[in-house]
Amino acid sequence: MDKRTELTARNFPTAQEESEVVVPATRYEGPESSYRLAFTDKDFLLREELRPVRMQLELLKPELVQKAQGIESTIVIFGSARIVSPAEAAVELEQAHAAADPAAIKRAQMRVQMSRYYDEARRFAALVTTETGRRAAPVHVVTGGGPGIMEAGNRGAYEVGGRSLGLNIVLPHEQVPNPYITPELCFQFHYFALRKMHFLMRSVALVCFPGGYGTLDELFEVMTLIQTGKCRHRPILLFGRDFWTRLINFDVLIETGMIAPADVNLFRFVETAEEAWTALETAYSLNPPDTETGEFAADI
Template sequence: MKHRPLKARNFRSAGEDAAKTKPPSLYDGPGSAYHLAFTDIDFLLQEELRPVRVQLELMKPEMVQARLGIESTIVLFGSARIKPPEVAQELLAAARKSGDALAIRRAESAVAMSQHYVEARRFAAMVTTGTRHLATPIHVVTGGGPGIMEAGNRGAFESGGKSIGLNIVLPHEQQPNPYITPELCFQFHYFALRKMHFLMRAVALACFPGGFGTLDELFEVLTLIQTGKSRARPILLFGAAFWKRLIDFDLLIETGMIAPDDVHLFKFVETAEEGWAALKGAYGFEGIASAPTEAAGEL
């Protein structure tokens, strides 16, 4: 006698209905309302459904990472325009061949900035290999694009670890770099949801030179920590010369725009080794498994 399974589903799943339901030919044309609501793209993209789309962008990466056991991350921010050293050298050679003085200066700057690609790649590798033994390894997460983002995912990939990419749809198409773990490569429409996911599991942030997007991400994190909306965590600014020229922190203190102690919210580092040492000094890699994250609280 064949027994019935005790824990069988009581109802057909939405996936089963979605796979099997085919509209009758009369109602399968453009504008038909017959499609199941959760398979009807035209319906889901209506203006009134924005709250549902926001919720989906919050839930999808959260559910996937939870299922794959991703609990602790370190975020690498930085410019998409920083080239790998070999690419920067090729651009410099081409510029010198052309004899264009402006192109040569720009290419020389690109070569100098490419060192940050090297350090981001090395730092990501150190984090990946150095925390692999922990109950909750630290996974690298980036914006998923080229430049510093690619360097971060590349360092993790070359070390045999998983890494996360939070890509976003932009007017100028941005493809995810090829080093992201495929099941952890996400695409966003809403910047706010993307930035929330950067922080939900982050135990630290490493910020390399960048432009408007990098500054936006950095200052949002600093504001959340300064105001107590987010727990304090290490913020590593790679390349002190760049950051001190870009942002006059002394002026902010002198004019009372920030408190003197606010400059202790971040730490300048130059190399991957310095960044790794700062991370180890902050945590000692003890207690990370039980450290609270915004995934379990408010953000």
């Protein structure tokens, strides 16, 4: 070893090195033994009492990986996992007609109608990735990592050669990440709360497409945080005025005093990828200053 290197050499082996030490077979190698290193002992880490440690790990892993990958700012795309691409919707409609099933035809027709949002999410993600990719600090698309609108967002970024994130979560269904996420930026979560926190930590905008309970949960949590001043204001764009105004009667909330009239200014409706991009360009340059964790990270 070079004498100058000796000045900065580690005094102790790393945890990785220790974990790779080959231990000869002994009576303490069995599954009932407590001889394993604590940080390599899966049974120990999964104990109920270790929940705070697991939550901390779930907070730290995506944070450290994103920092290492240079992810500073993101645009979050929320929306239903059940909205399919126009091509897939067309096939479903054709099959429904072939089966001569009126109920199936009606469902398939609605699927075709809603599939336009898949295309808009795909085009919007491509637009964001292309436009901000030419800037000093690119903005990356982040989705929930699943199918439907989430797939469309990751796919749009992928098809123009960009990187995108997926924050997947373990569920009884819909838990396999879509194939368009950048592998080193594809994360899996156990805790919904920490997943939602990571959605916002680097976000400069939230773009919300039609969706169900999960989408509404994510949307209203963000609006609540902004309304109550718990996080900095950021643009919230709702794709599809007709869908959202039929789903939520914002006028009733104002008339009954449940929200202030100004609270409807927390969001705006858009219909196309281009309109959404123009709204974001109007809001700010989408070229945030270089910071360790993104312009808005300190809000959370």
